[in-house]
Amino acid sequence: MHKLSLLFCIGSLALAPDCVNSVYGQQIQIARSGLIYGLGRVERVDSKSAQIDLGDVHTLRPGEKVAIFRPQENYFVPIGVLVVGETHPTFCRTTRSTSVKPEAGDIAMFTREFSQLKTAAQHRDDYVRHRVAKDTGRNRYSTFGEDDVAIALADYRDHYEQWERSQRDVVGYLPGKTFAGGKESEISQLLKQISMMRELHRVGSNTLPAAGPQWVAVMNVLFGPTVVLQHRAAQKIVTDEFADEEVTGPPIRDIERQVRDTLFDRRDEEQKLVTYLVANIIENSPRSLEIWFTHNLKESQFPQMAEDVALVDQVRRILKELRGDQQ
Numbered sequence: 001m002h003k004l005s006l007l008f009c010i011g012s013l014a015l016a017p018d019c020v021n022s023v024y025g026q027q028i029q030i031a032r033s034g035l036i037y038g039l040g041r042v043e044r045v046d047s048k049s050a051q052i053d054l055g056d057v058h059t060l061r062p063g064e065k066v067a068i069f070r071p072q073e074n075y076f077v078p079i080g081v082l083v084v085g086e087t088h089p090t091f092c093r094t095t096r097s098t099s100v101k102p103e104a105g106d107i108a109m110f111t112r113e114f115s116q117l118k119t120a121a122q123h124r125d126d127y128v129r130h131r132v133a134k135d136t137g138r139n140r141y142s143t144f145g146e147d148d149v150a151i152a153l154a155d156y157r158d159h160y161e162q163w164e165r166s167q168r169d170v171v172g173y174l175p176g177k178t179f180a181g182g183k184e185s186e187i188s189q190l191l192k193q194i195s196m197m198r199e200l201h202r203v204g205s206n207t208l209p210a211a212g213p214q215w216v217a218v219m220n221v222l223f224g225p226t227v228v229l230q231h232r233a234a235q236k237i238v239t240d241e242f243a244d245e246e247v248t249g250p251p252i253r254d255i256e257r258q259v260r261d262t263l264f265d266r267r268d269e270e271q272k273l274v275t276y277l278v279a280n281i282i283e284n285s286p287r288s289l290e291i292w293f294t295h296n297l298k299e300s301q302f303p304q305m306a307e308d309v310a311l312v313d314q315v316r317r318i319l320k321e322l323r324g325d326q327q
């Protein structure tokens with residue numbers, strides 16, 4: 001069986017309803033693996049600890065990680081990952097980080113798979129139990145923010161049935177106050193790029209490091225457990241099928257250098273995107289470079305780049321130089 005067919009078999013597992021698939025001994029829950037994004041913003045930063053408008057009612061717990069993105073003019077830059085230190089009903093505080101420096105207005109994201117979520121009634125009861133347990137021993141009970149909690153619980157109830165019926169890869173959102181009311185549309189292109197990178201990872205791509213260490217950090221929070229297992233299964237199949245074949249390619253640093261030298265007038269984040277896509281072209285050899293490249297540009301934060309006819313020629317030159325370096 002060819003590599004393409006093998007990867008198609010792995011990909012098609014996601015289409016099988018109401019079942020659990022076993023791939024090389026790994027159980028992959030497929031029935032309801034659709035993702036729900038938790039979306040919020042950093043409200044303030046104090047002593048390198050960020051307060052984010054996502055809390056207990058959004059299913060966050062201490063020790064969990066959130067991916068942080070910073071808005072630029074019309075795109076977003078991954079900053080890294082922060083760890084939740086303490087949670088409150090509608091907000092949380094992160095632990096201090098020596099490597100990630102959050103700022104007010106940064107976007108915080110995490111994911112849940114539908115199979116990880118409780119029904120609306122179970123979610124409400126779980127929140128109440130958790131809140132009571134946290135309040136045990138305290139001298140007084142505060143009603144601060146209870147209106148926000150009631151709204152968030154009502155939104156969860158209203159959306160749960162929609163999430164359950166949806167067959168999309170991303171079935172919905174658990175928004176903090178700053179993203180309530182459908183404001184996820186403000187980051188639609190960022191979400192499209194994350195979905196594009198998730199899909200390439202799911203079918204076995206090993207090129208994520210080409211996007212840079214910040215993208216590696218945030219995507220490992222945002223993949224979701226099913227995609228992680230499917231990636232591992234695809235790796236196992238490809239390794240077994242091509243055990244006797246030597247697969248080589250230029251180091252990532254060479255791709256980065258060639259892209260930077262060729263696209264020196266592009267923004268840094270655009271260069272990282274092209275580096276990542278070029279690494280995928282080298283690894284997977286799509287049948288039509290132009291169609292594959294422009295399609296994935298349209299699924300990125302920079303869809304306007306797909307209209308730049310000169311860019312495809314520049315990518316061809318980049319590939320020629322890189323392949324020449326190997327000869």
